[in-house]
Amino acid sequence: MHAYRTHTCAQLRQGDVGETVRLSGWVHRKRDHGHLLFVDLRDHYGITQIVVDTSSASFQILDRIRVESVVTVEGKVVARSAETVNANLATGEIEVKAAEVTVQSAAAELPMPVFGEQEYPEEIRLKYRYLDLRREQVHANIILRSAVIASIRRRMIDQGFTEFQTPILTASSPEGARDYLVPSRVHPGKFYALPQAPQMFKQLIMVAGFDRYFQIAPCFRDEDARADRSPGEFYQLDFEMSFVTQDDVFNAIEPVLSGVFEEFADGRSITPAGEYPRIPYKEALLKYGSDKPDLRNPLLISDVGEQFKGSGFGLFAGLVEKGAVVRAIPAPGTAERSRKFFDDMNEWARGEGFAGLGYATRKGGEWGGPIAKNHGSEGMDRLAETMGLGPDDGIFFAAGKEDESAKLAGLARTRVAEQLGLIEEGTFRFCWIVDFPMFEYNEDQEKIDFSHNPFSMPQGGMEALETKDPLDILAWQYDIVCNGVELSSGAIRNHRPDIMYKAFEIAGYTKEEVDTNFAGMINAFKFGAPPHGGSAPGIDRIVMLLADEPNIREVILFPMNQKAEDLMMNAPSEVMPKQLKELNIKLVPVD
Numbered sequence: 001m002h003a004y005r006t007h008t009c010a011q012l013r014q015g016d017v018g019e020t021v022r023l024s025g026w027v028h029r030k031r032d033h034g035h036l037l038f039v040d041l042r043d044h045y046g047i048t049q050i051v052v053d054t055s056s057a058s059f060q061i062l063d064r065i066r067v068e069s070v071v072t073v074e075g076k077v078v079a080r081s082a083e084t085v086n087a088n089l090a091t092g093e094i095e096v097k098a099a100e101v102t103v104q105s106a107a108a109e110l111p112m113p114v115f116g117e118q119e120y121p122e123e124i125r126l127k128y129r130y131l132d133l134r135r136e137q138v139h140a141n142i143i144l145r146s147a148v149i150a151s152i153r154r155r156m157i158d159q160g161f162t163e164f165q166t167p168i169l170t171a172s173s174p175e176g177a178r179d180y181l182v183p184s185r186v187h188p189g190k191f192y193a194l195p196q197a198p199q200m201f202k203q204l205i206m207v208a209g210f211d212r213y214f215q216i217a218p219c220f221r222d223e224d225a226r227a228d229r230s231p232g233e234f235y236q237l238d239f240e241m242s243f244v245t246q247d248d249v250f251n252a253i254e255p256v257l258s259g260v261f262e263e264f265a266d267g268r269s270i271t272p273a274g275e276y277p278r279i280p281y282k283e284a285l286l287k288y289g290s291d292k293p294d295l296r297n298p299l300l301i302s303d304v305g306e307q308f309k310g311s312g313f314g315l316f317a318g319l320v321e322k323g324a325v326v327r328a329i330p331a332p333g334t335a336e337r338s339r340k341f342f343d344d345m346n347e348w349a350r351g352e353g354f355a356g357l358g359y360a361t362r363k364g365g366e367w368g369g370p371i372a373k374n375h376g377s378e379g380m381d382r383l384a385e386t387m388g389l390g391p392d393d394g395i396f397f398a399a400g401k402e403d404e405s406a407k408l409a410g411l412a413r414t415r416v417a418e419q420l421g422l423i424e425e426g427t428f429r430f431c432w433i434v435d436f437p438m439f440e441y442n443e444d445q446e447k448i449d450f451s452h453n454p455f456s457m458p459q460g461g462m463e464a465l466e467t468k469d470p471l472d473i474l475a476w477q478y479d480i481v482c483n484g485v486e487l488s489s490g491a492i493r494n495h496r497p498d499i500m501y502k503a504f505e506i507a508g509y510t511k512e513e514v515d516t517n518f519a520g521m522i523n524a525f526k527f528g529a530p531p532h533g534g535s536a537p538g539i540d541r542i543v544m545l546l547a548d549e550p551n552i553r554e555v556i557l558f559p560m561n562q563k564a565e566d567l568m569m570n571a572p573s574e575v576m577p578k579q580l581k582e583l584n585i586k587l588v589p590v591d
Contacts, residue, residue, distance in 0.1 A: 004072055004104075010046025014093045016077045021096060022050055024072040027065060027132065029115045036061055039098075041073060044139075049086070049095040050075070058101040068107040068114055068134070074100040097296055122553075127567040129558055141555045144264065145543045149216055151263055152539075155256045156382050161239060163213040166201035168194060168218070173517070176224040180232075182290040188584035194220035195537060200521050201457070201491055202240040206532040207524045209433065212252075214239040216539060217349055222564075228485055228541055231564035236488065239543075240534035244490055249533050250276070250432065257480070257487075257537065261428050264546045273432040276480075280555040289327070289410020292485030297417040301409045302387045304328045304397075315376040316358075319399050326399045327409035328387060331416050335363035335392035341419070342369070345396060345529050348415060354408045356399035411530035414484075428545065435459075438475040439506060450507050452477050455521070457492035457531075458503060464501045480537055484547060490535025497525045 004024040012021065032038075039050040039062050049071050050544050052058045058073075065071070075098040086092030111127075112120050114134045125132045132138055153163070154252035172179045172193035179193040195201075197219045205213045217238040225231035237256075240248060254273035261270045277295070287300045305326040308316040316326050334341065342359045348358035359367040360380060367380045389395070391402075396406040398414065417423050438458045440451035448470050456475040458464050464473050476492035494500050500522060504514045514522055545557040553559040560566050580587065 002372075008042040008045040009041055009048040010090050012048055012077055012091050012096070014079065017079045017094060019077050020074065021077055021100075022072060022074045022420065023050075023072070023096060027062070027067045027069050027071060028108075028116075029067055030062070031138055032063070032471055037097075038353045038512070041071070041096075046090055047212040048091045049080075049089075050098050051078075051095050052098040052101075055098070058098045058153055058380040061101045061103060061505065062098070065103060066107045066109065068110060068131075069103060070105040070107075072102040073098050077340045087145035122561060123567060126553075126559065126561050127163070129568050131446045133557070138554060141543070141549065142557055144547055145539075145555055145557075148260060148264060148546065149539060149542050151260050152256065153216065155259055156214045156237070156239065159212070159252055159256065161212040162210065164205060164213050164215055166195070166198040166205075166215065166217065170201075171520075173200075180222050183583040183585055185563050185583050196221050197236070200237050200518070201454075202238060202534065203455070203495075203529075203532065204523060204524055206240055207527075207529045211242045212239070213241075213534075217536070220249050225560070225562045225564065227532065228544065230552050230556055231541060233583070236536040237539060238534070238536045240532060242530040244492070244531070244533050246533065249490065249492070249535060250478075253480070253535060256431075257482075257542075260542070260560065261546065265428065267426070268332065269427040269467045271428065277431040279431055281433055282435070282438065284433050284441055285406045285410075286327075289408070289413055290407050290484075291433050291479065292481050292484055292486045293431065293433075294414065294423070294430055296427060296483060297413060298422055298424075299330055299332075299413050299417050301331075301413055303327045304386070307383050307386070308375065311375050313371055316371075316375075316397070316399055324400050325398060325402045325405050327405050328383070328386055329396040329398070329409055329412050330389055331359075331396055331415055331420070332390070332396040332422075333392055333420065334361065337361075337394070342396075343393065345415065345419075349398075349408060349412065352408070352411060354398075354404070355400070357408065357412055358399065359394060360397075361394045362389070363392060371397065428482055430480065433479040433481060433513050434477075435474045436477040436479075437471065438473040438477075438503070439470040441471060447508050448506055450503075451475075453489065453491050455493055455500070455503065456508070457494045458499070460500050462496075462502060465499065465506065470506050476533070478535070480535065485545060488535045488537040488540055490533065492531070492533035495525060495529040495531055497522055499564075500525070511530050 002021055005444055006021045007023060009025050011247050023039045023041055026044035026046060028040035030037065030039050037052050039058055040047050043052050052062055073096060075096045080093055080095055080098050095251060110131065112124050112131060114131060117135065117137055120150040135144065169182060169192040170278050172181065172191065177196055179196065182192040182194065184190045184192060198215065198217050202213055206243060215238045218235055220233050223231065239251060255274055258270050258273040281291055283335050284293055286303055289301055303325060305320045308320050308326055311317050320326060346357045356423050359369055360372040364555055367377055372380045396412050398405045398412060437451045439448050452475060456477045459474040459476055480487040483508060501511055502516060540552050540555060544552050547555055549555055559567065
């Protein structure tokens with residue numbers, strides 16, 4: 001017999017009754033029924049009930065030890081009586097009558113229980129993450145993550161992609177987020193950077209003549225945490241393809257994403273591959289108030305500024321005359337809602353930092369509220385007809401500068417749909433956001449700047465750069481969005497040095513700066529580069545969606561806290577003076 005186990009804690013069934021077995025695992029919970037002690041023994045695979053009576057020498061051992069102690073139990077498999085069968089357990093028809101118990105490791109008093117799914121403060125959960133990971137839901141999430149990655153890898157290989165590993169120590173880039181820097185011991189005063197993404201390397205792989213690359217790539221960015229973004233590091237499905245158009249990239253990745261989601265959706269519906277809507281960036285901001293639209297929400301925003309020109313509602317009319325916009329969000333079926341519903345939405349908008357959210361009510365075709373009163377019933381009827389509203393549908397309004405109004409309208413669209421229960425459940429709705437602007441105006445620096453990825457090919461190529469207003473130039477850039485979560489950004493790359501120099505020139509870079517900051521890429525392109533493109537869906541976000549978790553921390557093995565601290569390993573930490581001396585580093589006191 002094996003020293004620790006003949007079976008796992010999920011294997012034993014009715015057919016094993018009468019066998020002598022050996023199991024090892026953690027004491028999950030104990031229940032004392034007088035002359036009998038019941039112990040749930042848990043391992044990675046499941047739970048088996050152990051039973052021992054007071055006459056057994058094993059009783060004292062199991063009665064004395066704390067839960068989460070690790071034990072080995074030897075005993076005979078017995079059938080449970082019909083009334084004690086546990087249908088919720090795979091092993092629920094049997095139990096093991098303990099004959100011998102060996103304590104492999106006794107547990108101290110726990111800082112947090114493992115049994116049950118009670119909520120505990122983030123600080124406790126992350127400091128004792130190894131205990132948190134023993135809990136059923138978190139444990140299952142990590143297993144799901146592993147299965148998702150294995151599925152992705154298999155599907156990418158089946159699509160003809162080859163997996164490569166790119167460097168972790170690389171050069172700092174002036175573009176993008178803040179780098180994590182690594183000092184060089186052998187080159188005093190110089191630093192490596194951890195890669196924010198394998199962007200340049202994967203493009204160089206294409207220049208090197210490989211055709212379809214992918215990698216489950218670790219990425220490092222010194223940026224703040226939020227619910228869908230982990231501080232410090234994350235993983236992405238990084239891929240790149242040669243001799244492709246935007247359509248080719250979409251056709252390659254859609255079957256992978258839809259296939260993975262179908263495999264783990266557990267009955268939820270998925271947007272089929274080949275049917276992802278393509279929404280231009282400008283249209284997304286107008287209709288959804290966001291470039292990450294949640295298509296489970298049926299509400300669409302309308303631009304109604306023109307309808308208020310010269311109207312009786314002077315506030316909106318005056319704003320429109322000054323170049324502002326008015327965005328309208330439908331509130332369907334709100335005739336029976338009290339005035340408080342609309343006032344609460346206005347207060348919510350103020351709480352979000354906006355001036356407020358106007359509204360008009362409608363019941364049986366009759367309008368109510370100050371905006372409707374001043375604009376007039378005929379004007380409101382025209383507006384409602386334009387929006388496709390019914391006689392019992394209200395309207396919310398966001399007015400002001402375009403960017404601010406689009407943001408408020410987008411947030412209000414989400415909140416109204418949530419309040420009215422309009423968000424479609426049990427589904428994953430994918431879309432592409434396309435036609436991003438190549439450049440934007442940086443008001444702080446009073447200059448033209450790249451709006452997205454500086455290495456993207458502008459639509460129209462060199463001709464567009466030389467003849468168009470930079471703010472009118474679109475790029476071959478695209479995002480994948482699912483249920484309002486951005487999974488990735490991607491692009492058809494700028495593979496020609498002359499076009500790259502010109503694009504960077506518009507953004508205020510000299511040829512010398514491009515040659516210095518992006519030497520590896522620009523030099524490689526001078527020796528023949530294929531047209532190429534790709535994307536990089538986030539692994540963490542994919543698993544977060546599939547696990548239906550609101551926070552990305554729940555699907556990461558050992559996450560940091562909101563301050564980018566590893567409470568379990570006490571990182572970041574101070575280092576010894578000897579280490580700093582070896583790296584030629586002197587710490588400067590912070591004022």
